[in-house]
Amino acid sequence: MANSQLPWGVSALEGAVTEAAWRSKPSWYLVATDDRMIPPPAQQFMSKRAGSTVVEVNGSHAVYVSRPEAVATLIKNAAKAVKSTAY
Numbered sequence: 001m002a003n004s005q006l007p008w009g010v011s012a013l014e015g016a017v018t019e020a021a022w023r024s025k026p027s028w029y030l031v032a033t034d035d036r037m038i039p040p041p042a043q044q045f046m047s048k049r050a051g052s053t054v055v056e057v058n059g060s061h062a063v064y065v066s067r068p069e070a071v072a073t074l075i076k077n078a079a080k081a082v083k084s085t086a087y
Contacts, residue, residue, distance in 0.1 A: 001062060022050040028078040030071060031056040032063040053078070 021027075029047035033040050033056055040056075047054045055074050059067040 001065070022052070026078075026082060027052040028074055029054050029079075030074050032059040032061060032067075034058055035061045035063070037061040044052060052082070 023028070023047065027047075027050050029052035031040055031043045031047065031054060032038075035043065038061065051058065055070070057063065057067050057070040059070065064071045
């Protein structure tokens with residue numbers, strides 16, 4: 001997995017955000033409780049700050065590999081929720 005990651009470009013620092021999407025759009029967050037890169041308390045803080053619908057699973061930083069079924073379920077639930085609400 002590390003070999004497939006590309007470095008992000010310095011030009012990414014030049015982007016301007018006028019309003020963070022999470023302020024006006026619904027969001028979902030999958031907290032990986034066994035993550036050793038982003039501590040779960042930090043994930044919980046960020047998801048709460050964004051007002052996200054939160055799901056917690058035992059999983060590593062690469063939760064999409066270690067728990068793909070949980071990731072797929074979260075995506076399906078988010079898609080259903082967004083489809084059923086008009087904002």
